[in-house]
Amino acid sequence: MVSRGRIGLGLIMTVALGVTGVTAGCGRPLSAVERGQSDDFAFPYPAEGRPERIAIDHNTFEAEHVGHTPDGGQFFLTTPFEPGGRRFVALYLFDRDGRFVTAEIDPFDKELYQRRLKSLGKMTFNRIVVEPFEVEQLGQTFGLVVDEPTTSDEICWVTAEPGDYMAFAEPWDLGAYDT
Structure with missing residues (x-):
């Protein structure tokens, strides 16, 4: 009797796990943005070397304010810094294809940061590909700066500057970064 109950429980758990895997989205097709595309624009990520585009996934840390504007453009609102020195508010805007359009950079002010965020209108927070x-x-280099290798045993990095607070490496479509 006990073994029959265990077999039944085992069967129920196996079915439940199978259903959970299906409903959790396993095997679902990726959206254009998840595939490294912004809307209708597609580009190949290079297998190695200098990237044409990098993906940045939205998160609750350094990439908390990345996403798309109502017109389909892309944005990255961030707070770069000089190590041991000044902080800044930087709003980087890109077109729908991920091409850099403009940067609005000023010394850090919490209210200015909030105004820049509100100025984006009804934006969505999600993956960007830029x-x-x-x-x-302001006497600094700002942006997502490519640091190309100088020797064959080094790799290419793209770092958020100033402050080197986000560092991206191959694969460029991963969307994750080192801090």
């Missing part, structure tokens, strides 16, 4: 870029402002 090109590396750099701009010179």
Whole structure:
């Protein structure tokens, strides 16, 4: 009697786990954004070397404010810093294909940060796929800066500057970064 109950319980758990796997989205097709595409724009990620685009997944840390604007553009609102020094508010805007459009950079102010966020309108927080870029402002290099290897045993990095607070490496479509 006990073994029959265990067999029945085992069968129920196996079925439950199978259903859970199906309903959890296993095997579902990826959206364009999840595949490394922004809307209708597709591009190949290079297997190695300098990237044309990198993916940044939305999270609750350094990439808390990344996503898409109502017109389909992409944005990255962040707070770069000089190690041991000044902090900044930086809003980077990209077109729907991930090409860099403009940067609004100022010394850090919490209210300014909130105003920049509100200025985006009805945006959505989600994965962005954007090109590396750099701009010179306030005596600093800002952006997603490519650090190409100088020897054959090094790898290519893209770092959020100033402060080197997010570091991306191959595969460029991963969406994750080192801190």
